[in-house]
Amino acid sequence: DVKVTQSSRYLVKRTGEKVFLECVQDMDHENMFWYRQDPGLGLRLIYFSYDVKMKEKGDIPEGYSVSREKKERFSLILESASTNQTSMYLCASSGLAANSYNEQFFGPGTRLTVL
């Protein structure tokens, strides 16, 4: 079974802190994604990556950066956390192995609170 793990389930940080959210997948997937999910707004794509060292902006990249140094790991960085970044953060991965769809496999999520 595909497993996507995220470094924390719950995280509390202070305004201005630098925050690192880590995501690891164990299925050798090429693609990895970071979303945030807020009530009434649904899943919004922050950044995604199709390969190591590659990154693409999603719909709401402002205030975030990412790093993909290894295929299995995709990190989301909040350079200077703000209260409006309080949210549920979800990591996902997908791959196009033979006979697979492009479905995304999600991690359990990190609920980040910025005080």
Added chain:
Amino acid sequence: SQKIEQNSEALNIQEGKTATLTCNYTNYSPAYLQWYRQDPGRGPVFLLLIRENEKEKRKERLKVTFDTTLKQSLFHITASQPADSATYLCALEVVLGDKIIFGKGTRLHILP
């Protein structure tokens, strides 16, 4: 502008009945349409995918239809059970391998 619309209001269905959820989209020509289930506090889980040239796809008690003329997909759960209560998300993939665009989801409650 491009939009994916799902019922924003929660859907309450009596146990044993068929639950039908709707996904409408505008200004897309998706190659694939996917449905996911999300339980509170958890990440979405993939359920089914239907291709643009398929009218219907089934998996156990789940059925998905895809009407590219109406730009609509219907998601059915037959013989619904309280354990089917969750939020269901539809997602469009315009080009295979490209990013997926998610709807906001519909909350389904199956009443015992």
